[in-house]
Amino acid sequence: MAGVEKPELVTAADEAALEVAFQARVDAETRIEPRDWMPEKYRKFMVRQISQHAHSEYVGMLPEGNWITRAPTLRRKAALLAKIQDEAGHAAYLYSAAETLGTSRDQMLEDLHSGKAKYSSIFNYPTLTWADIGTIGWLVDGAAIVNQVALCRTSYGPYARAMVRICKEESFHQRQGFEIITTLAHGAPEQKAMAQDALNRWWWPALMMFGPHDADSPNSEIAFKWKVKRQSNDDLRQRFVDMTVPQADYLGLTVPDPDLKWNGETGQYDFGAIDWEEFWRVVKGDGLCNRDRLDARRSAHEDGAWVREAALAHAAKKRATKSAA
Numbered sequence: 001m002a003g004v005e006k007p008e009l010v011t012a013a014d015e016a017a018l019e020v021a022f023q024a025r026v027d028a029e030t031r032i033e034p035r036d037w038m039p040e041k042y043r044k045f046m047v048r049q050i051s052q053h054a055h056s057e058y059v060g061m062l063p064e065g066n067w068i069t070r071a072p073t074l075r076r077k078a079a080l081l082a083k084i085q086d087e088a089g090h091a092a093y094l095y096s097a098a099e100t101l102g103t104s105r106d107q108m109l110e111d112l113h114s115g116k117a118k119y120s121s122i123f124n125y126p127t128l129t130w131a132d133i134g135t136i137g138w139l140v141d142g143a144a145i146v147n148q149v150a151l152c153r154t155s156y157g158p159y160a161r162a163m164v165r166i167c168k169e170e171s172f173h174q175r176q177g178f179e180i181i182t183t184l185a186h187g188a189p190e191q192k193a194m195a196q197d198a199l200n201r202w203w204w205p206a207l208m209m210f211g212p213h214d215a216d217s218p219n220s221e222i223a224f225k226w227k228v229k230r231q232s233n234d235d236l237r238q239r240f241v242d243m244t245v246p247q248a249d250y251l252g253l254t255v256p257d258p259d260l261k262w263n264g265e266t267g268q269y270d271f272g273a274i275d276w277e278e279f280w281r282v283v284k285g286d287g288l289c290n291r292d293r294l295d296a297r298r299s300a301h302e303d304g305a306w307v308r309e310a311a312l313a314h315a316a317k318k319r320a321t322k323s324a325a
């Protein structure tokens with residue numbers, strides 16, 4: 001099916017017809033591409049979600065970056081470095097995908113640094129021990145995969161394609177985390193206690209990554225209509241719980257939820273209430289590490305100004321040499 005390109009002059013009637021054609025394309029599972037006509041609301045919605053996602057990958061390097069110098073072996077250090085570098089790559093693909101919608105990287109970074117833009121709540125929790133690094137791979141990347149596999153079929157082409165590659169890399173991240181946690185959980189009693197303590201602190205924040213309950217999720221209705229979302233926040237959260245509890249059992253660790261129990265009728269785990277007050281506090285900037293994370297990103301941006309200037313000067317010089325030739 002050919003793309004619906006924007007005509008030069010658009011009347012209100014044209015606009016309504018274009019919107020109908022746009023929705024028909026979405027309903028027919030045809031990907032929306034950057035040069036296709038799209039409603040302004042769709043464009044803004046995608047910039048919001050993709051840029052928040054990019055910021056999450058970008059800020060998400062910080063909790064793990066904290067442990068590069070303290071990784072227990074050279075092998076662990078090499079794997080952690082590679083993982084963190086992958087997260088930088090994910091941010092880069094996602095910023096590029098958002099740029100195809102007409103925003104700029106400078107604008108997105110300004111919104112992040114000013115505190116205007118959101119990023120995932122999970123990255124506002126501290127990494128206190130090496131077990132936290134294993135737990136981030138196991139739970140945080142594990143939750144990210146559950147959410148992002150669904151996004152590989154999202155309606156905006158550049159975002160969906162970025163997600164395919166990101167998911168492949170996230171599954172390596174999940175396995176490296178699970179391997180760290182397996183080693184600790186099957187190690188000395190002190191190591192097992194570290195693994196349990198990390199699970200105690202990261203379990204509930206990991207469940208919060210999926211966002212508010214469906215009934216309190218203002219973006220979901222339109223996200224389903226535009227096939228940005230394919231599965232609801234609660235359905236994905238449930239899938240994550242069902243997948244992760246048997247892994248904790250295998251490790252001999254206890255999920256910190258007294259209400260967690262298998263429900264033979266639904267074929268799923270029932271689990272306890274999430275502390276939504278904590279969730280919103282963290283989302284609104286008052287988590288344990290929100291200020292540190294933004295300060296670290298702002299100073300990295302300022303310290304890197306000379307690299308950006310040098311790269312631009314080099315590109316300008318190359319262009320000038322090419323046009324003179």
Ligand code: FAQ
Pocket residue numbers: 048049052053054056057060061087118119120121122136140141144147208209210211212216217218219220223233283
């Ligand atoms: N944290 O109406 P909904 C990763 C906001 S990547 C902060 O349900 P929606 C990889 C939401 O933005 C992790 N804010 O929203 C990695 C909205 O506010 P707005 C990031 C949250 O968009 C691993 C408001 O609440 N993944 O981890 C959160 O339909 C290890 C109402 O919520 C993505 O970004 C939250 N947890 O559903 C990196 C995936 N939840 O914008 C390093 C793409 C909700 O109206 C190390 N995003 N909010 O002002 C999505 O799938 C969706 O945006 C959801 C939220 C599911 C996150």
